[in-house]
Amino acid sequence: MTEHQQLPDSAVTDSEPAKPRRGKNGDGAERHDAIYRTISDAIIEHRLRPGARLREDALAEVFGVSRTGIRKILQRLALEHLVTLTPRRGASVTRPSAEEARDVFAARQLVECGVMDSVARSMTAADVSELRDIALRERTALRAGEQSTAIKLSAEFHVRLAQLSGNATLAEFIGRLCSRSSLILAVYGNPGNLGCESHDHDELIDCLEAGKGERASAFMGRHLKAIEASLSIDVEEEETPDLHRIFSL
Amino acid sequence: MTEHQQLPDSAVTDSEPAKPRRGKNGDGAERHDAIYRTISDAIIEHRLRPGARLREDALAEVFGVSRTGIRKILQRLALEHLVTLTPRRGASVTRPSAEEARDVFAARQLVECGVMDSVARSMTAADVSELRDIALRERTALRAGEQSTAIKLSAEFHVRLAQLSGNATLAEFIGRLCSRSSLILAVYGNPGNLGCESHDHDELIDCLEAGKGERASAFMGRHLKAIEASLSIDVEEEETPDLHRIFSL
DNA sequence: GCCGGCTTAAACGTATACAATGAAGCCCAA
DNA sequence: TTGGGCTTCATTGTATACGTTTAAGCCGGC
Incomplete structure (x- = not known):
């Protein structure tokens, strides 16, 4: 504490x-x-x-x-x-553990990439413009230094995307994962680096708008990997320091 | 009601x-x-x-x-x-809607198949024997006509399997999906047909024991498809009958 | 004879009171 | 001066009481 x-x-x-x-x-x-x-x-x-x-x-x-x-x-x-x-x-x-962080991102990798196909197939022009709006506001917030807003908009982008899959169950799960990711960013993220590259989301929309579900999935995979890679998940001191390990050596 | x-x-x-x-x-x-x-x-x-x-x-x-x-x-x-x-x-x-049923099974298709690879890689001999035990008890219950026990054991099998992936987040999600699947079976299942073929789970274990994650994933996919196909998800009367639709024709 | 409003009762929603537990501070003794 | 035990306080866990709302039964009017 x-x-x-x-x-x-x-x-x-x-x-x-x-x-x-x-x-x-x-x-x-x-x-x-x-x-x-x-x-x-x-x-x-x-x-x-x-x-x-x-x-x-x-x-x-x-x-x-x-x-x-x-x-x-x-x-x-x-x-x-x-x-x-x-x-x-x-x-x-909650202060997410390193293991939890890895699990959450592995889950996102599996699930968010997995829904890209459905999203690409069922996305309408209105959906595209809504997503672009979110992405735009996110970039604006990021540039203005409003971290809180940017973080929330980033999560919102991923959640809205998931909802477009038409599968409420998966969308709900992805929503939870995004919320937890935000916590993980708070613990393991490096200041000044929010994880999401500014233009990643826009490129993703491009893929989806073109109906390239496969490409979108691959891009989402790289996107999530990039976020995860930007974290410093180096099992820092556990909440209960392992005294045995520390002093027995 | x-x-x-x-x-x-x-x-x-x-x-x-x-x-x-x-x-x-x-x-x-x-x-x-x-x-x-x-x-x-x-x-x-x-x-x-x-x-x-x-x-x-x-x-x-x-x-x-x-x-x-x-x-x-x-x-x-x-x-x-x-x-x-x-x-x-x-x-x-809860009385799951037809849409919910489809969503849950689509989610299971994506997630349960997706973890087969990790499971195949990290499974130990002890895990195998535990899974075989569950599968055996399930078949026994099924043959004895103890539906309740069989249903619970079937869900338990899928959940234990997911836990072997080492990803607690995904395992938790799959657990929820299995519970909901049980509800879906109660509403849309046909009596006498529990969905799971008796020997499917054993075959699945065989694949995993041999380290064939790819094959296990494909098999799990067919397994889930078979369960879903055994259901009668024919959007029966909604709770609030659509009077407009009924009388306008 | 039937429909509509009223009454009554049952069940949920919320707040509050009380009990229990763990933590922090204090005092006393060595 | 320090360490340990005790006291006290803060905070959560649980139950219960009360208000509110909805549903059903009853009665009266049309």
């Missing part, structure tokens, strides 16, 4: 500052979903860094709901591997 | 009949996990059929915990697509 980051104000985009709204049922599930997305976004955009503790009381107060709702949200985030729930210690933003 | 199945006694394997155990903290998380697995198994083994309602009060009483814990478990099951949570109507075992 080297960092002492604790729910910085900037992590909460919602404008309402702990408005009670108690006794009124109001929206209910919608509100919870909004809170979920707010926290999820904060994690994906690196405004909440891996290791940051997420105390139930604090979150409940910030969002103006009771701990019950917060717990539900935290459990959902935990099932998506975005936060880690330690039995009596509470929740914290 | 054609069936009126409501938590049949046979759905609960646990021996304790609503033992209160109140006031004692006891195990806590372990207990919840056990309850989760009990319900999950009941769904996978078709002792709880799709559409069956899962009332919180009833479950809380059966397992001797409060609704709080039950809600947590139901939400977890919902995120795995095993139960469907309708906002003010409660939980029920």
